[in-house]
Amino acid sequence: MSKAVSAMNGASFAGLAKVEETGLGGMITLRGDFASAPFKAAVKAAIGCDVPAVRKIAFGEQGAAAWMSPDELLLLVDYDSAEAVVAQLCDALAGEHHMAVNVSDARACFAVSGEGAREVIAKVAPVDLDAGQFEAGDFRRTRFAQVAGAFWRDEADVFHIVCFRSVAVYMFNLLSTAAHPQSKVGVYA
Structure with a gap:
């Protein structure tokens, strides 16, 4: 590779x-319902911060979450951990309508x-x-x-x-x- x-x-x-x-920076496009409790919990668990307000970026222990649109966040994480964070998000949001994609490259x-x-x-x-x-x-x-x-x-x-x-x-x-x-x-x- x-x-x-x-x-x-x-x-x-x-x-x-x-x-x-x-x-290189790890970047994840995350789409979903910002009002959903599982969505909020998944972001908090993955990044360590709450879903940011409109046109804001919030920082947590494991990265940052930036508001892209009413149903889309850009998550900023360590490049080497992006795939693992996507997997974590998909597990946490199983059964919820969402999309989590590693767009780092x-x-x-x-x-x-x-x-x-x-x-x-x-x-x-x-x-x-x-x-x-x-x-x-x-x-x-x-x-x-x-x-x-x-x-x-x-x-x-x-x-x-x-x-x-x-x-x-x-x-x-x-x-x-x-x-x-x-x-x-x-x-x-």
């Missing part, structure tokens, strides 16, 4: 902000950090990033120029981005161009 590799082999760029591919992950991170994201995603509008723990599905993606901001003001692996090079180049030192707009300065 071949060794798993990330989409960009840890590529990084430093400019107005640091853009870096963060490597179909995704790429990036981080944008530093003083200009907010400006870099604002240049390419149609999301209001003004102070008080997009805080730590907020999560959005959106477009980054021509491609679909999702992102959240953590407590350290780092933006984390997930996109399809097939557009990883485009995403990296887009973010790097937006972070070019000569492209400063200064909206969030």
Whole structure:
């Protein structure tokens, strides 16, 4: 069996902000009824957190759960444990209408950090990033120029981005161009 590799082999760029591919991450698409007690219990057991509120990400001992839609979560776990977590979820949700799929190898992950991170994201995603509008723990599905993606901001003001692996090079180049030192707009300065 071949060794798993990330989409960009840890590529990084430093400019107005640091853009870096963060490597392999375990990701599970989980669909079901958020109001169902067995669904809530399965998420809590697998990740260690409650089902997040709309447009939020919640963190637990074993990973995170991000709100994708009224019946879909993106679970973030250790890459090597994704298959086991899917099996655990399927066992816990037997008899419940659900879908749990390991999508780790179909995704790429990036981080944008530093003083200009907010400006870099604002240049390419149609999301209001003004102070008080997009805080730590907020999560959005959106477009980054021509491609679909999702992102959240953590407590350290780092933006984390997930996109399809097939557009990883485009995403990296887009973010790097937006972070070019000569492209400063200064909206969030």
